[in-house]
Amino acid sequence: MAAAKVAVEFASKNEKLTIVGGALGSQQLDAAGIKILATMPSLDELRGKLLGMLQTPATRIAGVLQAPAASLQGARRPCQERRSRVTPLAM
Numbered sequence: 001m002a003a004a005k006v007a008v009e010f011a012s013k014n015e016k017l018t019i020v021g022g023a024l025g026s027q028q029l030d031a032a033g034i035k036i037l038a039t040m041p042s043l044d045e046l047r048g049k050l051l052g053m054l055q056t057p058a059t060r061i062a063g064v065l066q067a068p069a070a071s072l073q074g075a076r077r078p079c080q081e082r083r084s085r086v087t088p089l090a091m
Contacts, residue, residue, distance in 0.1 A: 001037060008038035 004022065011017040022034045029037065041049070 001040060001042060004034050004038040008035055 007017075007019060007022075011019050019031050019034050021031060022029050022037075024033075024037065
């Protein structure tokens, strides 16, 4: 993957180099496949993103989980206010 990144970067700066294709293991890639391969994040970058996701504060997760309950409470409040304004029928 690093070779593809270096080759694509060099080809973009040098008009004499044209990428025609390449191989990844036993799979043959065309020029578009090499460019896609060059734009993929490296293993270290992916590990960093995963670690960052795992370090998300628990309060953010709790906030996301409590959001539906808060919206239900907000919807329930006007109903309670209307009920308190209505006087019960005397029987």
